[in-house]
Amino acid sequence: MKTIYITSVVAVLISLAVGISEAYYFHNNPTAAKEFNRNHHFEWHFYASWVRVALFTPLVIWNFIVFGGVEIIILTTIMIALPFPWFHDGIYYTFRDILKPGTYPKKWIDFSTTSSAKLSLSAWWRMLLFIIYLGLIPYLLMQYG
Numbered sequence: 799m800k801t802i803y804i805t806s807v808v809a810v811l812i813s814l815a816v817g818i819s820e821a822y823y824f825h826n827n828p829t830a831a832k833e834f835n836r837n838h839h840f841e842w843h844f845y846a847s848w849v850r851v852a853l854f855t856p857l858v859i860w861n862f863i864v865f866g867g868v869e870i871i872i873l874t875t876i877m878i879a880l881p882f883p884w885f886h887d888g889i890y891y892t893f894r895d896i897l898k899p900g901t902y903p904k905k906w907i908d909f910s911t912t913s914s915a916k917l918s919l920s921a922w923w924r925m926l927l928f929i930i931y932l933g934l935i936p937y938l939l940m941q942y943g
Contacts, residue, residue, distance in 0.1 A: 801864050802938050805857050809878045812853050813885035820846075820886075821893035854878045865942055873938060880931035883924040 824830060831842040838845070861874040888906040895902040902908035907921035919927075 801861060802942060805861060805874060805877060808857055810881060810885050813882045814889050816850060817886040817889035818893050821890045821897065825894060825897040877931065877934065880927045883919050884928035887924055
C-alpha cells in the first residue's frame with residue numbers, strides 16, 4: 799500500500815516541479831520553444847516529453863519490481879499520465895501569472911491560447927482526468943494494497 803501512495807506523491811511532486819521550472823524558464827525566455835524548434839530541427843514539446851518520460855520511468859520500474867507483471871506497468875503509467883496535466887499545467891499557469899501578473903488571470907484553471915504544444919487541455923479536461931485518477935486509487939489499493 800505504501801508503494802501506491804509513494805508513487806502517487808512522487809508523480810505529483812515531479813509534475814509540480816516540471817511545471818514550476820518550465821514557468822520560470824519560459825518567463826525568462828519567452829521565445830525559447832520557437833528558437834529550440836528552429837535550432838534543433840525538432841519540436842521542443844517532443845524533447846520535453848522525453849525528459850518527462852525519463853523522470854517518470856523509475857516509478858514504473860519500481861512498481862514493476864515490487865508487484866511484477868505487465869498490468870502494473872500499464873496501471874502505473876496511467877496513474878502518472880492522468881493527474882500530470884492537472885498539476886503540471888495548473889502550477890505552470892499559476893506561476894506564470896505570479897511572475898507576470900495578468901498573463902494567466904485564472905491561474906490554475908487557465909488555458910493557453912498561444913501554446914505550441916500538440917496537446918493542450920482545458921481546465922475542465924484536466925480536472926476530468928484528475929477525477930478519473932482519484933477514482934482509480936481505491937481500485938489500486940484493493941488490488942495491490
